[in-house]
Amino acid sequence: MALLAAANWDPGVFPEPGRLDVHRGDRHHVGFGYGVHQCLGQNLARLELEIAFSTLFARIPTLRVAVPVDELPYTYEGLLFGLHELPVTW
Ligand code: HEM
Incomplete structure (x- = not known):
């Protein structure tokens, strides 16, 4: 596959x-x-x-990521890959 x-x-x-x-x-x-x-x-x-x-x-024009980008938790389950969560602030 x-x-x-x-x-x-x-x-x-x-x-x-x-x-x-x-x-x-x-x-x-x-x-x-x-x-x-x-x-x-x-x-x-x-x-x-x-x-x-x-x-x-x-x-929400002031929306931005609340943590450093390299600290974002990724998840990989089988075929799906992506962010586990995306903390934001504004
Ligand atoms: C960002 C959103 C989406 C992503 C990343 C995505 C991704 C994919 C991928 C990778 C496949 C191929 C699977 C394979 O090779 O067997 C697929 C197939 C398919 N997707 Fe999506 N999809 C998305 C949204 C949607 C939406 C909104 C619909 C319908 C409203 C949809 C309907 C389908 C259908 C019916 C197939 C099967 C096609 C076939 O087997 O001939 N998808 N999708």
């Missing part, structure tokens, strides 16, 4: 893969899978995220 998180972390494809850069403009990630079973809901998911984040930052 291919590990999508590892593919998305490939420094040969994504320079400095550990650096969050929302302006990369890269469309070659496999976060939504690849091939015939590629995510059917990816366009909806992208739209939802765009609306959610733009609304959130418009309503």
Whole structure:
């Protein structure tokens, strides 16, 4: 089974893969899978995220992470990888 998180972390494809850069403009990630079973809901998911984040930052412009970024607790359970929690302040 291919590990999508590892593919998305490939420094040969994504320079400095550990650096969050929302302006990369890269469309070659496999976060939504690849091939015939590629995510059917990816366009909806992208739209939802765009609306959610733009609304959130418009309503709470001072929102920021409350702890140093390298102290954020990550979780990895099977196929799912992400933050265990994200303490914020404003
Ligand atoms: C950020 C949000 C999402 C992520 C990261 C995501 C990720 C994925 C991934 C990696 C796959 C491929 C699984 C595989 O290779 O077997 C997949 C499949 C699928 N996703 Fe998503 N998904 C998201 C949101 C959604 C939404 C909102 C919907 C529907 C409203 C959806 C519906 C589906 C369906 C139906 C499949 C199966 C496609 C198939 O097997 O042919 N997903 N998704």
